[in-house]
Amino acid sequence: xxxxxxxxxxxxxxxxxxxxxxxxxxxxxxxxxxxxxxxxxxxxxxxxxxxxxxxxxxxxxxxxxxxxxxxxxxxxxxxxxxxxxxxxxxxxxxxxxxxxxxxxxxxxxxxxxxxxxxxxxxxxxxxxxxxxxxxxxxxxxxxxxxxxxxxxxxxxxxxxxxxxxxxxxxxxxxxxxxxxxxxxxxxxxxxxxxxxxxxxxxxxxxxxxxxxxxxxxxxxxxxxxxxxxxxxxxxxxxxxxxxxxxxxxxxxxxxxxxxxxxxxxxxxxxxxxxxxxxxxxxxxxxxxxxxxxxxxxxxxxxxxxxxxxxxxxxx
Numbered sequence: 001x002x003x004x005x006x007x008x009x010x011x012x013x014x015x016x017x018x019x020x021x022x023x024x025x026x027x028x029x030x031x032x033x034x035x036x037x038x039x040x041x042x043x044x045x046x047x048x049x050x051x052x053x054x055x056x057x058x059x060x061x062x063x064x065x066x067x068x069x070x071x072x073x074x075x076x077x078x079x080x081x082x083x084x085x086x087x088x089x090x091x092x093x094x095x096x097x098x099x100x101x102x103x104x105x106x107x108x109x110x111x112x113x114x115x116x117x118x119x120x121x122x123x124x125x126x127x128x129x130x131x132x133x134x135x136x137x138x139x140x141x142x143x144x145x146x147x148x149x150x151x152x153x154x155x156x157x158x159x160x161x162x163x164x165x166x167x168x169x170x171x172x173x174x175x176x177x178x179x180x181x182x183x184x185x186x187x188x189x190x191x192x193x194x195x196x197x198x199x200x201x202x203x204x205x206x207x208x209x210x211x212x213x214x215x216x217x218x219x220x221x222x223x224x225x226x227x228x229x230x231x232x233x234x235x236x237x238x239x240x241x242x243x244x245x246x247x248x249x250x251x252x253x254x255x256x257x258x259x260x261x262x263x264x265x266x267x268x269x270x271x272x273x274x275x276x277x278x279x280x281x282x283x284x285x286x287x288x289x290x291x292x293x294x295x296x297x298x299x300x301x302x303x304x305x306x307x308x309x310x311x312x313x314x315x
Contacts, residue, residue, distance in 0.1 A: 014257040016298040021045050027054070027083075035063050037071035041113045043301060044071055055081035108208035110302040119168045119304040121147040122161070122199055124192055126173035126214065131294040136306035152182075153191050161198040166207070168304060169297075170199045173214035173250075186223040189213070193230045208303045212254035214293055219251070227253060238292050250292050258296045 012029040016022055021043050025031035031047020048060035055072065059081075063069050072080040079085075119137050123129070127149045132138045138146055148164050150156065161167075172192035175181045192213050201207045213231060215224070228234055235251040236259055252259055 014299055016043070016258060016295055025050055035060065035069065035071075037074060038068055039070045039074045042071060042074050043298075044073065046071065054083040108303065109206070111208065111304070116303065116305040118146055118307075119300065120166065122165070122167040122170045122195070123147060123149040124153060124170070124172035124195060125151060125175070125188055126171070128171050131291065132297065135294065135297055137297070137300065137304060139307045153195055156195065158198045161195065165199060166201065167199045168207075168209060169300070170196055170209075170211040171214075172196075172212075174216050174218045176216045181218070185215075185218045185220065186226065189219065189223055189227045189230065210254070210256050210300065212252060212256060212259070212293065212296070215251040217249065217251070224251070238296075248292060252293055252296070254296065256296055256299065258299045259293075 009029045012024045015024065021036055022045055024045075025034060025047035026044040027046060027050040031049060033048055034045040035048070035051060036045045037043075048064075051060040051063065052058065072083050073085055119132070121128070121132065121138075129138060129147050129149065132147070148167075172188065172195075174185055174188045196211055199209075199211075201209050213227065215227070215235070219227065224235070231253045233253055233255070235253050237249055237251055238259075239249045
């Protein structure tokens with residue numbers, strides 16, 4: 001694979017749109033016109049070029065003319081033309097990603113649809129219930145225990161997490177700029193890391209476990225170094241760009257693959273500092289930081305049950 005194709009593949013592989021489907025072809029991570037699988041439990045889509053090349057000439061036109069289409073990998077057939085499901089494709093994909101990308105990829109085996117359970121969430125400091133509900137991971141009026149939200153974890157110990165858990169997703173964030181901060185910004189990093197160690201499954205556990213920490217541009221350079229060292233991954237910057245103006249931005253550390261997507265282009269420290277200073281002078285934004293990272297949770301549909309496919313209804 002040539003360098004430009006490799007870079008685009010790594011950038012776009014885990015990129016999802018607001019409707020919950022992959023943004024690019026599931027095979028080549030490119031393609032202008034895509035065929036979307038209409039199986040509600042599938043997020044795959046395919047470009048015309050890959051379908052015609054791998055399945056057979058003219059197949060894309062036939063599929064495009066169908067009123068309802070279920071993709072090749074959702075059908076109970078071992079192969080369609082040259083296209084076939086590979087049993088160890090995630091293992092090979094991880095090996096490729098780890099070899100070519102800057103940081104190793106933490107990847108879990110996907111869970112079959114009939115085995116998926118509702119996600120159990122531990123939300124620290126920032127509450128993401130609204131975002132997860134709009135994506136269908138939580139029902140309106142979800143049972144207590146599906147999401148545990150804590151504003152202050154000063155007195156929380158491992159016994160508490162064991163009693164409330166286990167958890168599948170642990171989320172934390174610093175307060176938004178312009179909001180009252182009860183602790184120094186670095187406190188949120190240390191406390192998130194401490195609670196994260198309690199929430200993690202035991203080493204060697206096959207349980208999919210995801211985490212995310214979001215900085216609303218309040219951490220100092222020293223705090224950023226500490227966060228990167230403790231969380232053992234580099235942050236990416238996710239922006240809200242309108243026209244040519246960056247309206248909002250957050251730094252994100254996470255093991256969710258989508259966070260490494262093309263949405264998360266790095267921004268210089270100088271630009272972020274200027275944006276933070278500008279935001280401190282104005283009224284706090286109506287769009288909270290969790291809204292910026294909401295789409296990063298979409299790949300979790302391959303691991304956990306979701307209750308609604310109308311993802312755009314409450315965006």
